[in-house]
Amino acid sequence: MNERITDIDLMQASQGTSTNAQGYALYVVLKQSMLNDGKIRLSLKGASPMSSSFLNSSLGELIDEFGIDRVKSSLSLVNYTASQARILKEYLTTYQKYAKK
């Protein structure tokens, strides 16, 4: 069975990676795909550096809603730098360590 894969361009979805509002815009798009039970292939092409506010309002909210395991298994990256992948992996790892649930 072919898994549904949704390609999302981060910068198109959020218009930036610095503020809570930008993070929330990304969260809305990611959530929709998660609700459709598909995989998300997230392109980081041209993405500016990501603040904690942005990560909290996007990935953090997604983890609170769907759980860390589901987010990790649903999400992959393309057009990324090694640092970006490391930062996102660290965020997920740290969140898992300190999350309420």
Next chain:
Amino acid sequence: MKKEIIIYSQFSEETWIQFLESKRLQKNYIIALLEIEIDLQFIQTFQIVSLACLIEEYSQAGIPIRFIRNNSLADEYLRYIHFFDYWTQGFDRNAFTRSGKNTTLALWKIDQSRITTYADESQKYFENLFFIGKDLSSLHIALMEVFNNIYDHAQSAIEGFALTQYYPKTQRMNIAICDFGVGIPTKINTIWAKQSRKPMSDQDALRAAFFNRLSTQTTPQNRGFGLSNLLGNIRNIKGDLSVYSNRAMIHFINSNVNYRGLTAYLQGTLVRFSFDPNNLPEIEPAIDNEEYFF
């Protein structure tokens, strides 16, 4: 009654905090004019942003501001970065103003609608002019963490001021940001009081803000990562960081942490960080032929 702020000798960071405390606007005083003279060979980044906050405090209270100008190097430098212009009629505070020195961005009064632009433009400016091929993402992230902290937590009527400068001779980038909000320890202890938790000393609260994933939950998205992310990014480029807030200071250099109480009190937060641009990483190419799975 005229109030004077005369600066003619050098200060350490801690004695500067004492000086600031002594000059803050007191509610019951009637002041007709604030007169400022700065007669120094050198004025530091942290002094400039906090002095700007102090002057703005008087200005917002409707008190006229007058500068006594002189031929000192500090006065010249402040002119280059448009310091005096902020309290001069006709100056457009909403525009990003070009500095008279290409190694320093003009003093910037923080504006929530433009914090991303400031971080973006600061990064691009220094990458394109001085550090070609180097990645200044850490500067971008550090600026955004401090700016977001001001708007999420500080409750600062002044909002704050920021200054980003490069010293080619000493190979050092110096950045300072100041707000006159409630201060980090006060914020933490206020929330803790509501949760019936025992208050911490200012220095313990300030330290905990960096290490203990403390979240004041001021916004629903807060998860206590902001200050540790600020520290992590500065450490990645082997920089140092100092934060003064309420009656506490914390200083990070290399892997060392020094935190303690202060005799003076800063209502607000003063963040200063610096790094050697030779420690900046190279700009990384994107990996476009491989998918990354967590």
